[in-house]
Every structure is written in C-alpha cells, then in structure tokens.
Amino acid sequence: MAVPTVREKLAILSDAAKYDASCASSGSAGRDSLKSGGIGSTEGMGICHSYAPDGRCISLLKILLTNFCIYDCSYCINRSSSNVRRARFSVDEVVQLTMTFYRRNYIEGLFLSSGVIRSPDETMAEMVEVARKLREDEKFGGYIHLKTIPESSADLIEQAGRHADRLSINVELPTDEGVKNLAPEKRPETIRLSMANLRSKLEEKHEPTLRTKRRQRFAPGGQSTQMIVGADATPDAGILHASARLYGSYHLRRVYYSAFSPIPDSSKALPLVKPPLMREHRLYQADWLMRFYGFSQPEIFAGDPAGMLDLEIDPKLAWALRSRGAFPVDVNRASREALLRVPGLGVKVVDRILRTRRLRRLRIEDVGRLCQSIAKVRPFIVAEGWSPGSMTDELRLRERLVPKPRQLSLF
Numbered sequence: 001m002a003v004p005t006v007r008e009k010l011a012i013l014s015d016a017a018k019y020d021a022s023c024a025s026s027g028s029a030g031r032d033s034l035k036s037g038g039i040g041s042t043e044g045m046g047i048c049h050s051y052a053p054d055g056r057c058i059s060l061l062k063i064l065l066t067n068f069c070i071y072d073c074s075y076c077i078n079r080s081s082s083n084v085r086r087a088r089f090s091v092d093e094v095v096q097l098t099m100t101f102y103r104r105n106y107i108e109g110l111f112l113s114s115g116v117i118r119s120p121d122e123t124m125a126e127m128v129e130v131a132r133k134l135r136e137d138e139k140f141g142g143y144i145h146l147k148t149i150p151e152s153s154a155d156l157i158e159q160a161g162r163h164a165d166r167l168s169i170n171v172e173l174p175t176d177e178g179v180k181n182l183a184p185e186k187r188p189e190t191i192r193l194s195m196a197n198l199r200s201k202l203e204e205k206h207e208p209t210l211r212t213k214r215r216q217r218f219a220p221g222g223q224s225t226q227m228i229v230g231a232d233a234t235p236d237a238g239i240l241h242a243s244a245r246l247y248g249s250y251h252l253r254r255v256y257y258s259a260f261s262p263i264p265d266s267s268k269a270l271p272l273v274k275p276p277l278m279r280e281h282r283l284y285q286a287d288w289l290m291r292f293y294g295f296s297q298p299e300i301f302a303g304d305p306a307g308m309l310d311l312e313i314d315p316k317l318a319w320a321l322r323s324r325g326a327f328p329v330d331v332n333r334a335s336r337e338a339l340l341r342v343p344g345l346g347v348k349v350v351d352r353i354l355r356t357r358r359l360r361r362l363r364i365e366d367v368g369r370l371c372q373s374i375a376k377v378r379p380f381i382v383a384e385g386w387s388p389g390s391m392t393d394e395l396r397l398r399e400r401l402v403p404k405p406r407q408l409s410l411f
Helices: 006-019 091-103 120-137 154-163 176-182 188-205 236-250 276-292 315-322 347-356 364-370 374-380 389-393 397-401
Strands: 060-064 109-113 143-148 166-169 223-229 254-259
Touching: 006 060, 006 091, 060 091, 091 109, 091 120, 109 120, 120 143, 120 154, 143 154, 154 166, 154 188, 166 188, 176 188, 188 223, 188 236, 223 236, 223 276, 236 254, 236 276, 254 276, 276 315, 315 397, 347 364, 364 374, 374 389, 374 397, 389 397
Parallel strands: 060 109, 109 143, 143 166, 166 223, 223 254
Antiparallel strands: none
C-alpha cells in the first residue's frame, strides 16, 4: 500500500476531526508575539470557521494526530472496528502545517485531537510535543487547544497545560450506563478523576506564587468537555442535568454537545431519538438559558413530561407560551431578570434597554432597532405608546411565531 502524502493525510484527518467539538478560543489570555519577535496571536482574525461567545470569528486548523485507535466505541467513526481509511501525522508534519497555514492567514490557531495509538501516554506525549515545538521552536503565539486523554499521566497533562490555551477531556456520554454500554473500554470514574485533577491543577496554577506574586501560565482558557447526544436514549432533561453537574463540579468553560448520527457500517443498531443537529442546537439554547438567563431546569421542561425540548421553537419562546401570565413586561419599568425572559431579547439587548431607558422612555420602534426580530418580542412587552392587548393570550400565537416551512427550489 502506498504511503499517503501530507495532503492526503490532511484530507483524511481533517475530515475525521469534524466529530470533535470544543473548537473556540474564547477565554484564552490575550497574547501577541509580535512584541517578542515571534509569530501568531490569539486575537487575530482569519477565515471564519466558528464563533466565540463574544462574537469573534475564529479559524482553527482542526485535525487529528491520527485516526488509528485501540478503542472500539460504538458511536465513533474512528473506532478500531470501523472500515475507514487510516492515516497518521508525524509531530513535525503537524507543526509545519500549522505554521504554513498561519503565515498564509488561513487560520489563527490549532485544535488537535487524536485516536489512541498503542497507549494513552504515547499518544499524549506526541500531542504535547507538537505544542512544545510550536511554542518553543517556532515561537508560535496563536491559539492551541489540546483534547487530552483521561488515562494519560499527570506529568503529561501538566506539560500540555504549559503550552496550550485550553485543555479538554471528553466525558463521552451523559450517563455512566451509556459509557459502559457503548464504550466498554473506557471507565467513567477515570474520566471524572482526570477532570477533577485538571480542575485542581488549574486552580493551583492560577494562584499567585509567594516569590513572584504572579500566576503561572497553565491553560488560561480553562477546560471544556464534549458530550455525545443521541447515541443513547437519555432525554434532553437528563443531558442538561448531567451538564449542570459538570459545570458545578469542574468549573468548565463549556460543555459541547456533539450530535450523533448513525454510522453506516455500524454493527450495533443505536437509537436516534430526535433529528440530531436541531436537537443539538436546542440543547445549546437551553444550556445558555440556565447559565446566563436565570432559568431552572424544571421551568424549561415543564411542558413535556418526557423531558424533551420542542424542536420547532426555541426553549425561551416555548416557556413564554406556557407562562403567559408573566407577560406583557413593561420595557420601561421591568427588572433585568424579567426582561431576560422575554423571547427575542438577549443579554446585550437587555443591557442596552436598561442604559437607554435612563435617558428616555422607550417606544416599540426603539426596541425594534435594538433587537433582531421585533415580531417575536411584540406580543410579550409593553412600551411607550404600545400594548399587545389580547395578542399575548391569542390561541394561535404559536402558529404566528413559528417560521412557516418553505419549499426548496430545485433550480
């Protein structure tokens, strides 16, 4: 068999990496190596592939070191029993690809994951060496995210944290039972222990030292994790409950949901509970409501005893339609907490409303200039010269607010 070229490896291993989430550079320290004579910056702009929570467009070279793997997880396209084309980068090939793409302004950083080859420590050591060479040999100052392996040694994790902006350890599935059934070679307790140790290391390194009074650099973007959604029958309520525990236990920057789609050559008939991409999207929205909008999990799922999110409308609108007694809200008098529960009003819009109303009373036209869709907001607010009247209690309000299906054109 002919040895694949670097370009062929790139095609194989970048495609294989599309199932890995967590590729955002938010939370990283601002660093610009132009001042120190190096190359790269975590603040730069490039070809946009994803968005940070603050709205910045970020571009990353997202690849696997290899898609060979000793594990046989049922939901993974790169599992050992899968009939896919395999490839493996050398450390130097990843370093040169990253530098070449950065110099051409294709990317602003590297997201590196890998299948496990021979042993977790050997794989992790190669990933750490990629980061070390980029930082020390190439003086690369751009963003680096390493997806670490739970079973690897504490020393390797510490080395990874010195060079990477963010580290992540995959929790894999929402429940221990799911992990044991679909990834029997992985141990949930080992994953949790690794995440706890990484949290402890982050807290330790971020405390100022007695001698220098400075914080040691260690993964300034913190840790995140990825959860597979749809590979087992865990309902949305169970997924968000598991996420809430993770946020509380490990101080995660983000839980990333990865929609599972059945793999064609899978030998196991895994259940697909709901359309995967829309379900993933709704989970992100509900996660956001719980973290930044003051919603509780019982509120979000009050309308569905099965614990599933409505796929047709976003979770905040679904809650508002069930809780019409809380509306309409007066945009000129309501508290920030009440305004955050209005469908169509995000955190930034609410803060602008609060600033503006100190100077003058807001009309419906003013709110329309601040938000993206006044049609969604109109039935739920009172403004100067505007009252929704009976619109808030209208029986067909949901039909008016749900986007109408459109016939796609073939030409």
